[in-house]
Amino acid sequence: MTQIPDVARTRDRVAKHLVGREHELELVLSAVAAGRDIVLEGPPGTGKTTLLRAIADEWGIPLFYVEGNADLTPAKLVGHHNPARVLKEDYSRDNFVPGPLLEAMQQGGFLYLEEFNRAPDDTLNTLLAALAERRVTVPRAGQVVAxxxxxxxxxxxxxxNVGTTRLSSSITDRLCRLAVDYQDEAAEISIVDLRTGQGAELGALLVADAVWVNRATRRHPDLRQGSSVRGAIDVVLVANQLAALRGVSEAADSTTRLDPESAYPRLVLDAMAVALSGRIHLDEAAETTPERVLRQIWEDRFILTPAAAQPG
Structure with missing residues (x-):
């Protein structure tokens, strides 16, 4: 493919596969169609990868995925000469093994660099020529034009901010930027329902409760970072298995659901401990544990909120 297809048609087709990301889809499409590179800034689990993969699939453009970390050297990103062939034949273009950057340039693909600010400075600096001039010169191998x-x-x-690198202005000046935040509650309920295959009344109740407690982790004062929508998905999946093990079938009864001593609320609490305790990150000054925080959130949902709603 040598040029970007029709953007309006792409938006309409891709939007059918996404939940609640129409605005972000338009902005990303407009940026890449304009020939711009872009950084998507937001917490994990906000659909950044899903959005990008949907666009690449629609356009038939290869997607090269690279994880940014301290081990991402320039050679891993750009490529390297095959050591065995170098010893046998010396350096040449034929024995150069291209890395994901050069492969994306040669095939006209998207290079998706996740955790961008975790890559070392010298690795990020190798991107400058690709960003500014759309070409990279490799010693003893020649020049690659994108x-x-x-x-x-x-x-x-x-x-x-643990293990991250402060991006230089020479990098940020060459990138567009889009902030991608968590979706609203209705969109997350739709996502969880879609991903967990729920349809019965029990499923709808469980999905709503899982999304509520999961979203509550993002506003708890003792947490530096809460859970993404993946946490709610896992709460539902784990809770369903627990329900089958314990024979919990009365969860569809709204009266039983609001009784904290009944089987259903206890089941949700146990599922939260398994699915969310490793996903939430305590504030450095907080003197508590993930389990205590989750217990507080559970009490808010199944004890305090119902009690406040009662007449009198």
């Missing part, structure tokens, strides 16, 4: 559809799409988590 196809017109090549784009760098990076992502980063603004809430995580």
């Amino acid at each position: 196809q017109p559809t090549f784009r760098l799409i990076a992502s980063m988590n603004p809430y995580d």
Whole structure:
């Protein structure tokens, strides 16, 4: 593919596969169609990868995925000469093994660099020529010129500052940026329902409860970072298996659901401990545990909120 297809048609087709990301879809499509590289900034589980993969699939453009970390060297990103062939034949273009950056440039694909700000400075600096001039010169191998559809799409988590690198202005000046936040409650309920295959009344109740407690982790004062929608998906999946093990079938009864001593609320609490305790991150100053925080959130949902809603 040598050029980007019709953007309006792409938007309409891709939107059918996404939940609640129409605005972000339009902005990303407009940026890449304009020939711009872009960084998507937001917490994990906000659909950044899903959005990008849907666009690439619709356009038939290859997607090259790279995880940014301290081990991502320039050679891993750009490529390297085959050591065995170098010893046998010396350096040449034929024994050069291209990395994901060069492959994306040669095939006109999207290079998706996740956790962009975790990559070392010298690795990020190797991107400058690709971003500015759409070409990279490799010693002893020659020059690679990018196809017109090549784009760098990076992502980063603004809430995580452990092991991250401060991006230089020479990098950020060459990138567009889009903030991608969590979706609203209705959209997350739709996502969880879709991903867990729920349809019965029990499923609808469980999905609503799982999404509520999961979203509550993002506003709890003792947490630096809460859980993405993946946490709610796992709460539902684990809770359903627990329900089968314990023979819990009365969860569809709204009266039973609001009784904290009944089987259903206890089942949700246990599922939360398994699905969410490893996903939430305590504030450094908080003197508590993930389990205590989850217990507080559970009490808010199944004890305090119902009690406040009672007449009198």
